[in-house]
Amino acid sequence: MERRIHILTRAQLLVLMVFTLAGQFSISITHICGFLGGGLWLAKARLTRSRVRLHWPLWMPFAAFSLASILAVLTALDPLRSFEHLKRLFEMVIFFWVLNTLADPDLRNSLQAVIDKFRRTRPAQLFKTTRGADASVSPRNFFIGLILFAASLSALTGLTQVLQDGLSIHHRISGTFSIYMTFAGILMQTALVAAAYLLFRNKKNAWVWGALVLMLLALALTLTRQAWLGFGSG
Template identity: 30%
Template sequence: MAPLFEASETRAERAGFWLYLAHLAAIFGIAISNVLLGLTVLALPWTRRRSVPWRVLAPMAIPVGVYLLLLVGSVLASPDPWASTRGLSEIFVLTTLLAAPFLVRGERQVRLVLDTLIGLAALLACEGLSQFLFGYGDIDRRIRGPFSHYMTFSGFLLICDLLLLAALLYSPRWRVPWRWAALGVINAALLGSYTRNAWVALALSLTVMIAFRAPRLLLAYLPAAVLFVALAPVPILHRMLSIVDLRDSSNYDRLCMLEAGITMVRQRPVFGVGPDLVKRFYPIYRSPAAPRYEVPHLHNTLLQLAAERGLPSLAAYLAMTVVAAAVAWRGYVREGGRRGPRADLYMGVLLALLAFNLAGLFENNWGDAEVQRPILFVLALPFCLRGAEDEAQPPAGQ
């Protein structure tokens, strides 16, 4: 494998990579991560590598640019522009995506970033599991690791879990023992978090991955399910069965939020009710039968974006996701499919994006900085690889 840094790289360029890596590694402390991201952005004029060709960046830069313009437009069109200006902080958050192709270049650096995230997830999962010793672990006091909410905890673990599973199933690196240990603790923590959106997203993403990698393994689903029912603790089985129970108050609450969100979109389809104003307007749009009078958000990434900023913003977000997935898929096919040298990286992008958006149907994970930040790097990952490929090609005529 190529060295981590090329001999021609300056100390400043190397420092830029380490700063970028550090802001992701510090995600368990969002304030520290923000400071490191700020330093990364401020230093970018001196630490970035050679410019990435526009033809490489354009597929992602265009939808990101449209997304940001629509964000500004939704603030200006907001019923309370001053309150909505808080939403402009997402411009800073998105620099995780925008800076990546200039600071993380090539397979070796991409793998180091992913290994750091996976290793961090394993450590945080251990912290979460240790909370069982301190009275956590039931539905009222769920384990959450170092985060303020169990959904943030499970959202971060879910992304890293899919990246790890792709590395184990699509790479010869599956023999590395620490990866199997990480797989065990991460999935144990996901189960122990009682977070249903993560469970559903993981199960569906695993099904897709197995269908691609080894379709015959799908035949093992039934005996595996029987074994799980026989061995799983009763509280976990009860929680799983509640996923399809419409009498469950949480499920009904989400249906009420769905109804209110659709009404918001119908009334303000272009720019929405305004960034950070869904919480304020929810009591006006809620169903009289809704269990809660107030909610912090609509517990659905797609619905939250459409209601808060309008359908064009939702389309721009979906375009970012589709573009990253398309570039990853083309790379996967171009390099030989599952036998390609970087199949695990491309498949990791596809599976992580799938799981993130499936979980986002039941939780506003795009609005959670600790979950959004790693997925922003996943969106940038195919362009980090393409930028390095283009850099390695000799100029035309040589």
């Protein structure tokens, strides 16, 4: 049983890392990782139900929203056609999967082992929580770094489109996404993560400043006012 738990923990960690990276490039891969990770989490929760306490914050709003959605489908003019949209309710599992995975002591230990292997590399050094020989990287900062790294690459992809194809109201940059609005929305969220890190964690982190500049430049070139307003209000 312990071996199966160890395998599930490592699989969860791998899927979570791919999920974090793919979120900046592909919605389809992100969804696949989300559902796969949710399944792994539920499988592990079943094996360890006697020793692991699960966290279910916001379950009441989620339950109320799900009930309202089901009632809306049942009372729709065409329930069968509306029924297919209920599959999006399963995306709530992703929220609880990520939350409980990061709170899992086994996964945190596995993640820390991975972090320790790369602790002396440049990317890891940028997200140290303490200084000195015994400095370590927290799981939270590790995933912040992973998100910002992927977002920087995504922003660079969008900027290269300007160099290749130019920019106009009829041809806006979209990165690896099919439409510029999705690209702008992703950039808006990750730029807010970078801005929050600089405001509340480390204002002198040059790497995060560089990532933020790249994201804001790409966001500006999407010519998407809603995303601009979203970042400004955030």
